Amino acid sequence: NNSSTPESGASLTIAKPDGAIATESNNPWIGESSGNKLGYINAILEPLGIVNLISPSDDVKPWLASEITWADDYKSVTLVARDGVKWNDGEDFTAADIEFTFNMFKDNPELDTAALGITDVTLDGSSVTIGFTGSMFSKQDKVLHKLIVPQHIWESVDDPATYENLEPVGTGPYVLSQFDTQSVELTARDDYWGGELAVPTLYYVSYNDNTALTTALANGDADWAQAFIPNVDSAYVNKDPEHNVYWAAAGLAVDTMFVNTQTKPFNDVAFRQAMNLVIDRQQYADIAREGSVPVVSSVTGLPTPVGDSFISPEYEGVSYEVDLDAATGILKDAGYTWSGDDLVDPSGAPVSFALSVPQGWNDYVTGISLIADAAKTLGVAATVDTPDSDSWWEAKGTGDFQAILHWTDTGATPYDLYSDIMDGRWLKPLGESADFNFGRFDSPEATLALSEYTNAADDATRAASLATVQKIFVDEVPSMPVGTRPFIGAYNTRSYVGWPGEDNPYVPADPTQPTSVLILTELEAAK
Amino acid sequence: MTTDDLLTVSQFSVSYDVTPPVEAVRNVSLTVRRGEILGLAGESGCGKTTLAYGIQRLLKPPAVITSGSAVFHDESGEDFDINTMDEIQMRAFRWEKASMVFQGAMNALNPIITIGAQLQDVFSTHRPAMTRTERRLESGRLLDLVGVGSNRLRSYPHELSGGMRQRVMIAMALALKPQLMIMDEPTTALDVLVQREIIEQISELRAEFGFSVIFITHDLPLLLEISDRIAVMRDGRIVEIDTARKLYENPTHDYTRRLLASFPSLTGERGGFVRRPGEPALDEEAGSIR
Amino acid sequence: MTTLEFKNVSKKYRVRGSGELLALDKVSFTLTSGQTIALVGQSGSGKSTIAKILTQLERVSSGEVLLDGTPIPTWGRPLRRYRQSVRMVFQDPFASLNPAHTIRHHIERPLRLDKVVPADQVEEEVFRLLNRVRLSPEQTIDRRPHELSGGQRQRVAIARALASRPALLIADEPVSMLDVSIRLEVLNLLAELQREANLGVLYITHDLATARHFSDEIMVLHHGTVVERGKADDVILRPQHPYTRALRDASPDPEKHFAVPTTPGATS
Amino acid sequence: MRFFLRRAAFYAFTAWAAITINFFLPRMMKGDPVSAYLQKNQGRISPEAIDSLRTLFGLDSNKSLLEQYIDYWQLLFSGDLGRSFSKGLAPVTDVIASAIPWTVGLVGIATVISFVVGTAIGAFIGWRRGSRADGIVPVATFFSTVPYFWMGLIAIAIFSTTLGWFPASHAYDKGTQPSFTLEFAGQVIQHGFLPALTLVIGSLGGWILGMRNMMITVLDEDYVTVAQAKGLRPSRVLVNYAARNASLPQLSSFAMSLGFIVGGTLVMELVFSYPGAGKLLLDATTAKDYPLMQGLFLVITLTVLVANILADVAYAILDPRTRQMEA
Amino acid sequence: MFRNGKSIAGLSILGVFVLIAIFGDWIAPYGPLDKDFTALRQPPSWVHWLGTTHMGEDVLSQIIYGTRGVLVVGFTAGVIATIIAVAIGVTAGYVTGWRSESLSALTNVFLVIPGLPLIIIIASQYENPSLLLISSVLAITGWAWGGRVLRAQTMSLRNRDFIQAARANGEPLYRIIAVEMLPNLTAIIASSFVGTVIAAVLGLTTLAFIGVIPITNLNWGTILFWAQQNGAFPDFWWWYVPAGLCIALLGMALSLINFGIDEYVNPRLRSAGERARAMRKKGFKLSDTATAVRPRPAAAGTSGPGTSSDPGTSSDPGVTNAGIK
């Protein structure tokens, strides 16, 4: 089935590497329900609007809400329900469904895994206004990407957390036609509000691991997946270079080396700056991520091009460069010396540190091996630890480490990225478990600037505070970004075209996101 | 035409082709007469079993028959040269003409199959025309004959005593009314009372059916009682062969004499036995063990 | 003078599936050093059970065993001292020697265990013992059991039993597994040693002929009870109990067989 | 009768011990389901969700270990195994029910095939010892020492990726639903062929060798010679007198080998994306999904015990001696 | 045993691996983790005999260094498992009644418990588990089989006369077990030891492959883990084929040793193996049901008529009639 003639009416197989699906549950609020795990729930239920996380400066695309109006301080939003949308059981979609859905989060906070903090939901004809405890500026996507469920079904549900929703009713383009532990089949609606759909049938399939998934993608058993494919060219793209596409679009999240800023040696800014200068981001992208993700280049840590519009003028075009001389210069200035090849700190102690990531997280393990090698160029004895993931997780939270690789959250703004690294709101004393800012970077200015950024009511204030944040980030090196965390998508154009891609990045090509509904409606049969 | 001889063994040799080769039976010649019990005596390892198995071609590699012949003179007048038969002929010959009772009955019966099934095996192989019922009836009759009882057909070997097992073996050997029955130490593992019963049984059956028996044992007193003629073996050769009485009263060979002397008399006074003080100590033979 | 007395000894075995089995029923007898008693009986009559009780490999169910009038100890050092004076030769010389050890080990162990001789004389004593059972020490001492013939092995077993200088020796069918031609030699050897060391011997056998010649007294065991006991010749030649008679009549006896002329092959 | 009572008591004890261990083991593990969940979703779930998840999983109650243990037994007896954290809070019984048939089906069949074929080959090699057939032994042994996952991956590379003869994954084609049709059966066979074949090849060696060695021992028994002396056809001697006796020890190893099914199947399921209990167990273990782990442990333990009981019964039927002698 | 062809072959292969394990540092052309970023995923060449990994590490060097981890874990696990198996199995076999039954039940519980999760759980208790710990865990899940075999064997030894003789001589219990019994169990212990080593090697590599054992402990399994994680299957054969073959080769060597032990314990197996072939050369067929007839003097020149028979069918006469009248 690797033939290159497009097949009209071909089905599309969407795959995940997550192991057995086991039992059917189309509950959209449970992360591990079959609907969420395979992602097919996103073809059945739809969000309010679509935020393009790989190009946040794009306008938000209204979806079930035909109008989206944020208050200036982003503490409330008013949504107008789209007209002419029908649930797939024939009922009309109304604003009351939006109201119901958000009320459910308000009443069952355990379902609100984004911690939106909804205060009130008011229905006013065809519009709904939702109020929040805090500013949603940096969480716009999380609000708008909530899937809307039908009130007439869900109002009689006792416990929405365990409701299996076996006959899912949604507004989305597809309906569930057959569930099976091997594959889930969805068929296109002919009364979809968004118009005709090119793909008549979707299959969602799970493979037991990445290798099996890669094999399936390569031989055409699977068409579309969000999966990291090592050595992507030879394993996948080259199997059908004309049609196979692997697209990793950077979002506003990075893999970064959190360093413990409260203990030696990373409590010294000079040492952090020096380390930052010897880490080779290109090498990380090439080797640890096997060339399949974009490099993080801006010194602000913001991935490009997604973050370009957020980079303060001061750092525009300033890129990470490996500069051993500069690094040694900084160290010398700070009083470091060398004994033979070994770096000695001003107090006379040799400098060493341990890098750790859990065993089995192989790109990270490769990553820290590279960083350890880089540290050796400074004369630092850097060792690589790969404890089991539970020990690592615990140590990470309590700050019992010197350096780890970790990710930051992603969002429509750089807020998550910076906040996760340097925000005082996460700050916990060593020994207590922190959820972010693992390195215990303690900078009231940064905390203040971040808070100003997310709570501001105007763009100028935001720009100013973001610039402050970036300056602190660059100067004090609270953490060292090493790579981007892109949205990955692998698909082929044999039967369908119209995919998002390098040249038309309208959403990430991730089939498990609420935004994937847009892709499903954009696909066209290949000629 | 039938002769008086049932089996003629001449210049029969068997060796085990190991390094160095063991010549277990050397140029043995003997005849078994129709209806007689021929005893085969000799110490352990002298080749009794090898000879008995050898004339039935039952030995497994590395045994080879290196010379001689064993000719079976059938009632019908036909002669079978056992050494020239092929495997299929051999299979048809076995049990039909000559059957065996093996040393150690516990091991000679398959422990996980009923004795009935093991008896019926013989019929289904050699008498394919028999029906299942006939086979069962016949097997039952055989068990009755040897005094085990046809109700034991469904018993497993371990459910029977040693004596009963040996009788089952004898019943099995009788199944096809063979003309020759070879018994390799059939009573060695049994106690005297049981041994006596079995010996009597064999004598009775022989009187009834008229088959010949080659009876192997190292228990000379026993042989003397039951055999018509006795062959004494040593080192793979037959050193003396004669009627039981002659052998007992006038052993010509030294070895026979020594063998006889190894058995103190139950009721008499003979034997080199030094129980009572004052009698001379051990004979010289004992020292040779050193 | 050592006396071992069995007083109303009964032994029950617990048998899986079928409750209990009375292997010995109120058996009483006395064995003194210098005396040989033969214990004969059919298979399963309880002969070996008596031997096992004597060596304390099994305990009595009721009754008592007295050594010189005192009950025999059942554990610890006293038991070991008791065992030193009562030794056993097993039926199967192929099984009673440990295939993994040399002859030296087999004979040395009791010497060292019971401290029969000072440690520096052990070697000498081993040689003496081997010589006594007419084995050449130089040739046998470092061999393993599988390198010896059956008769030689049984001699080693006898040497081992004698090593502790026991007062009483129990021989449980010591020659039934041996080749005919060497049985008498071994028995003669035992008899000789018995005389020399003034041993008390319990000779267990089912062979009436050797029992008669080897022992002073014969004790006939039937289903766990002693049915007859008396001077060896008396028991064989003039049996009182029907069971003894049956046993005797069943034993092949060419002398009797050929005394009356019979047709060949027919049994008497 | 006593024999069977003793066996029953023994099985009851084993079951109790295994189930108790099953209860305590997961609780000795480090980490908890929530952090396992966050780890698995690296960055896709914000730590802000921790509290919601704790409530969701019902981890916010504090009960002593003993109370939990008692609850666990109560739930067991009521047939309720709880809900699985890592499978969308689905009832554990459902999750297991969806996986067990595949494991038992494929691996069970493969084990049986490998046992039957291996025993047959072993019997043949033992019978014709010294012949060229002996050459099978080293080959089979080689395959049984090859790591299974490696063989599986290579088999996929050759038979699936390169030659395209067999599908590389799953138990049947996507878009079909299990049904009792010929077509579905055909799919199951096609998908199951490669995993089953590799499983069989990987485990054949042990059976062949065990049977061959046993055959050689049995062939020296007197009753085999007797059977030959009776003039029985060689095939009959082979089947009724030699192989039948020689296969008895194989049978008890077979019962034991059923216990290794789940461990052995894990790698197979991983490599061939086959649905089944092994992968489920690994997933449950990494996700700290106690309810699912316990449920699987329970099912596995009971399966093994039942298999052993069956083997015991079969042994008792085939070997009359066991009925009398001790276990 | 050391004169057995199979054991010699097995021991030689094992010997080579042991040498590699000991002298790995000298033999290996590169450090196992030395990265050559200019030579990523290179097929075998003169520079890198077995090619390189995705980070430019030399596969050959990794295999050489990995040998040590495999052997150390395999043998340590084997030793520990054997100690447990001997302690529990022999005791359970020697004592009687409830003591024996409960030890046997313990053994069975260990046979029933799924080993893999047990390994994962125990291993997860420790940060950076040492080779010793991994071995112990593999041993804990792997001793039961040997324990069972040893129990059965001990039970049959217990009633043997020489043990009874030792008891009757008043030997203390520990001596009976240690001096009288154990030497007779050595072959079985050795074979169960070799068996657990094989199981431990396979277990270790499998666990490393599925990523539950720290990959910092370089061994052949971790090589395969990295290969699989980095998409080596099926294109980069040099990365995964040698490690798999090494495992199989080591397993094979150990199996050969076990064959040797088996044949030592049970001489019939030996005659079934090599001697059977020798006999075939002499013209015997072991499946023959009739004894070969081969007159001595006539056979001087030829190897005997028996050899001329066609080995094809079993109904074949197998013995040609050398008519002696």
Ligand SMILES: Nc1ncnc2c1ncn2[C@@H]1O[C@H](COP(=O)(O)OP(=O)(O)OP(=O)(O)O)[C@@H](O)[C@H]1O
């Ligand atoms: N398979 C064999 N390989 C080599 N030699 C053998 C083999 N079988 C028997 N022998 C030897 O052949 C000789 C005769 O053995 P055979 O079994 O015939 O003796 P036997 O008289 O029956 O002894 P027993 O009274 O102990 O049964 C012995 O020396 C024996 O060692």
Ligand SMILES: Nc1ncnc2c1ncn2[C@@H]1O[C@H](COP(=O)(O)OP(=O)(O)OP(=O)(O)O)[C@@H](O)[C@H]1O
């Ligand atoms: N350990 C045991 N457990 C149960 N029953 C036993 C045990 N040992 C012996 N018996 C039984 O006790 C009875 C007497 O056995 P014993 O061994 O004393 O007989 P024996 O006279 O020595 O027989 P043999 O001449 O065959 O050696 C027999 O019925 C036997 O089955």
Ligand SMILES: [Mg+2]
């Ligand atoms: Mg014989």
Ligand SMILES: [Mg+2]
């Ligand atoms: Mg006895």
